[in-house]
Amino acid sequence: MSEPFTHRLLPYDGVDEFLAGALPFLRDGVDQGDRVLAVTGVGREELLREELGLAAAGVEFADAATWYGHPSRTLADCLSDADNTAWQGRRLRVLGDPVWAERRQPLEVVEWQRIEAILNVAFRGTGATILCPYAGSLPAGVVAAARRTHPETVRDTRAVPNPGYIDPWAYSAECDREPLPEPPAGTDRLRIDRPDLYWLRAYVSDYARRTPLPEEDLQRLLVAVTEIVTNSLRHGAPPIALRMWTETSGEPALVCEVTDEGRWPSGSAFGLVPPRPGATGPGGRFGLWAVRLLCSIVQIRTGDRGTTVRLRLGLPAVPAARVGAGINRA
Amino acid sequence: MRWASKTSAAAYAGRTRTDLDGQVMETPWFAERPVSAVRPGDHGWLAYSGAEERDQVIGTFVREGLAHNEKVVYVTDAPPERVPGLGPRRRADAETYARLGQLRLISREDACLDRHGAFEPERMLDILAAEVDAAFGEGFRAVRLTTDYTWLLNGPSRSDLGRMLGCEHRVGDAVSPSTMAMAVCQVHRRACPPHELAALRDTHEVLVEVNPEFDDGILKIVRTFEPNGLRVEGELDAARHAVFAEKLSQVSMDRRRVHLDFSRLGFIDLGGLHLLAQHATALPADETLVLDHLPADVENVIEMVGWHRLPGLTRGGGRALPETEGIA
Numbered sequence A: 001m002s003e004p005f006t007h008r009l010l011p012y013d014g015v016d017e018f019l020a021g022a023l024p025f026l027r028d029g030v031d032q033g034d035r036v037l038a039v040t041g042v043g044r045e046e047l048l049r050e051e052l053g054l055a056a057a058g059v060e061f062a063d064a065a066t067w068y069g070h071p072s073r074t075l076a077d078c079l080s081d082a083d084n085t086a087w088q089g090r091r092l093r094v095l096g097d098p099v100w101a102e103r104r105q106p107l108e109v110v111e112w113q114r115i116e117a118i119l120n121v122a123f124r125g126t127g128a129t130i131l132c133p134y135a136g137s138l139p140a141g142v143v144a145a146a147r148r149t150h151p152e153t154v155r156d157t158r159a160v161p162n163p164g165y166i167d168p169w170a171y172s173a174e175c176d177r178e179p180l181p182e183p184p185a186g187t188d189r190l191r192i193d194r195p196d197l198y199w200l201r202a203y204v205s206d207y208a209r210r211t212p213l214p215e216e217d218l219q220r221l222l223v224a225v226t227e228i229v230t231n232s233l234r235h236g237a238p239p240i241a242l243r244m245w246t247e248t249s250g251e252p253a254l255v256c257e258v259t260d261e262g263r264w265p266s267g268s269a270f271g272l273v274p275p276r277p278g279a280t281g282p283g284g285r286f287g288l289w290a291v292r293l294l295c296s297i298v299q300i301r302t303g304d305r306g307t308t309v310r311l312r313l314g315l316p317a318v319p320a321a322r323v324g325a326g327i328n329r330a
Numbered sequence B: 001m002r003w004a005s006k007t008s009a010a011a012y013a014g015r016t017r018t019d020l021d022g023q024v025m026e027t028p029w030f031a032e033r034p035v036s037a038v039r040p041g042d043h044g045w046l047a048y049s050g051a052e053e054r055d056q057v058i059g060t061f062v063r064e065g066l067a068h069n070e071k072v073v074y075v076t077d078a079p080p081e082r083v084p085g086l087g088p089r090r091r092a093d094a095e096t097y098a099r100l101g102q103l104r105l106i107s108r109e110d111a112c113l114d115r116h117g118a119f120e121p122e123r124m125l126d127i128l129a130a131e132v133d134a135a136f137g138e139g140f141r142a143v144r145l146t147t148d149y150t151w152l153l154n155g156p157s158r159s160d161l162g163r164m165l166g167c168e169h170r171v172g173d174a175v176s177p178s179t180m181a182m183a184v185c186q187v188h189r190r191a192c193p194p195h196e197l198a199a200l201r202d203t204h205e206v207l208v209e210v211n212p213e214f215d216d217g218i219l220k221i222v223r224t225f226e227p228n229g230l231r232v233e234g235e236l237d238a239a240r241h242a243v244f245a246e247k248l249s250q251v252s253m254d255r256r257r258v259h260l261d262f263s264r265l266g267f268i269d270l271g272g273l274h275l276l277a278q279h280a281t282a283l284p285a286d287e288t289l290v291l292d293h294l295p296a297d298v299e300n301v302i303e304m305v306g307w308h309r310l311p312g313l314t315r316g317g318g319r320a321l322p323e324t325e326g327i328a
Helices: A014-032 A042-058 A071-087 A106-122 A140-149 A168-175 A198-208 A215-235 A283-294 A320-324 B051-067 B088-100 B108-112 B121-138 B150-154 B161-175 B194-201 B238-251 B270-281 B296-305
Strands: A006-012 A035-040 A059-063 A092-096 A129-135 A152-155 A158-161 A190-192 A240-247 A253-260 A297-303 A306-314 B015-018 B024-027 B031-034 B043-048 B071-075 B103-106 B143-148 B181-188 B206-209 B219-225 B228-236 B258-261 B265-268 B289-292 B313-315
Touching (some): A006 A014, A006 A106, A014 A042, A190 A215, A198 A215, A215 A240, A215 A306, A283 B270, A283 B296, B043 B194, B071 B108, B108 B121, B121 B143, B181 B194
Parallel strands (some): B071 B103, B228 B258, B228 B265
Antiparallel strands (some): A152 A158
């Protein structure tokens, strides 16, 4: 692939500035025979179709609310698309409207921002080109973060290096600078010292069944917990402990936390970069990445005081009375 | 006849099951047992797919009986060296056991054919009863009865199904309350149409299968013959990856396609999936490892990870069908 991978920020105020940046990007793609994908809201799609005219036939439109479904899954799917397109000798060109920045909970927004940084590593060598329009009306912090995760900014159809851009891993580490909030008072702590984990799964199932977690999500939780604890048993340092609780403020979630006294080696990818198909690689890396797909959000803190991994699975909204029943008793 | 009775066969009380159309059917409840767990009172059923499966199950049944001072009564026309569990190298043993009366090989003609060569169930029941009656006095602690009915179902002397069913019911009535007798009825799976096979199966209370390759109460691995492969039951995680990998490579040695029956798999961890993919990747390019009867929640996890990231694995047959239990 002769074209280098690019990931550009398009800061704009108002529709005219949006179109001034987005239209040339899309038209160039159609002209060059790229696979062109515009991920945006319904209103914007109509606007773009109208402006593109006949060229709109060469653009695939995807609904941003669906496409940005889950940070790790979206990254993996888009990377697969980029690889597949490259194998066909074409380039994947994505206009990605970050609708997540407006509507999602802060914890999830952090993960999307982290993905904006990590994709600079993950897409290297794919030849893909990604343009992210950020409205000036977004919260100031969101646009400021975007300047740190996009290597280049588009200004008057020219791409200029972004002075604020920082190393993706450094950015990712910054996302995890804040310590995790303490678990709710009275949360039971289960010591894990037997390598056989079937009893642990029985404990987790038992707890999860007293929460509104849908039954079909339980297996995913069990696979994720087993992976993290197996990893702790292999590479971490005892004592290993498990705590579970539910959170009802913000995005309701079942949280499952695994702690140990070990510290992950520096340079760990934390399962953030999708493994390429056909190269499942060492089990550990594949495993942690898969854990991210299985959970809503995975939070990791590792350092001198040991390692904490929190697995969060979203819970359906239910009347408060039901959520309160039987929780934090495990 | 006197079959050393115990009080009742209450352990095999009938139970209702639901068929494919959701209709409740009154069918027998089957106890499933590996062949080494067959006990007096068991009227067992073995629908085998081929000689390999039959010889493993019946070979074990015969050998363990002989090794534990139990009488083995085998209705067969095969010479001793062709009888499962005996074999050419044990010919001398077979003769010794026969002399001691511990091994009774009875020809079909002697056991169950009338003067015109037609199947005569009464004759067989009487002969088996006599063998069981004699066993206690002969000093044996139990009697193992077995025969292969395949020839009666598809041979030139094919008996009608009603007669066969009646015979099986009477064998069952005789064996179930017995404290000494146990029986394993063998039939080739394709000896008769599936509905006949199911009807015959339903006259038995115990489905006999090969001994598991591994069973520690959490994970059970059972060899399957048709299709060739393993049934994996329970939970597979890092604590048991090694034993699973070992059994998987053993069953893969003869180059036949391997199917893994996951119908009773409760859990598989990511390392386990990785192990499957690694195994599949090492297969010849056009080969694949087939995962049959994937439970929905396990399949959901695989789909989340992506089948394309587990190259060489193929989704096989659908969900487990209880109707074919013990016949397919």
